[in-house]
Structure formats: C-alpha cells, structure tokens
Amino acid sequence: MKLVSLIAIGMLFSASAMAGTKDDFIAEVKKQCGKDDGAAAALATGGRQGNVMKWKTCTSATVTVGDCTLTCTDSSSKIGG
Structure with a gap:
C-alpha cells in the first residue's frame, strides 16, 4: 500500500512540474510565433521527444516546432552551450 501511495505522490509532482x-x-509560442491559444496548445506535445522537452532542453539556439521556430531564451537550460 505504501508503494502505491508513493507512486501516486510521484505522479502528482511530475505532472505539476x-x-x-x-x-x-505555450506562452513562448504565442509570443514568438503569433499563434493563438489553440494553435500553441496543439504544438505543446509532451514526452521525452515532444516539443516541450525540445524547447526546455534547448540543444541548439533555435527549436523548430511545426511551422514555428522558437529562439531559446533560457540560457540556464542549454545543454553543452
């Protein structure tokens, strides 16, 4: 039972993070690409290979998501740069 509780708590924290x-x-897509709420939310795919993770890790100066190219603005999240 404790294991189930720990897993549930872990999932709660990871989802909120x-x-x-x-x-x-979504805010950056709206700001940099001029997308509306719906279009920006549609580009916000999750997972390890998703657009949100690509943008957050900023492995290059820009990240292309759909027809939008985002400039990485958070220098603390750049890997190897």
Missing part, C-alpha cells in the same frame, strides 16, 4: 513548463512553452 510539467504543467508549468508546458504553460511556459
């Missing part, structure tokens, strides 16, 4: 990042991603 991703929610802030996803909201930040």
Whole structure:
C-alpha cells in the first residue's frame, strides 16, 4: 500500500512540474510565433521527444516546432552551450 501511495505522490509532482513548463512553452509560442491559444496548445506535445522537452532542453539556439521556430531564451537550460 505504501508503494502505491508513493507512486501516486510521484505522479502528482511530475505532472505539476510539467504543467508549468508546458504553460511556459505555450506562452513562448504565442509570443514568438503569433499563434493563438489553440494553435500553441496543439504544438505543446509532451514526452521525452515532444516539443516541450525540445524547447526546455534547448540543444541548439533555435527549436523548430511545426511551422514555428522558437529562439531559446533560457540560457540556464542549454545543454553543452
């Protein structure tokens, strides 16, 4: 029972951590690409290979998501740069 409780708590924390990042991603898409709420939310795909993670890790100076190219603005999240 303790294991189930720990797993549930872990899932809650990971979901809330991703929610802030996803909201930040949507705000950047709206700001940099001029997309509306719906279009920006549609580009906010999750997972390790998703657009939100690509933008958050900023492995290059820009990240292309759909027809939008985002400039990485958070220098603390750049890997190897």
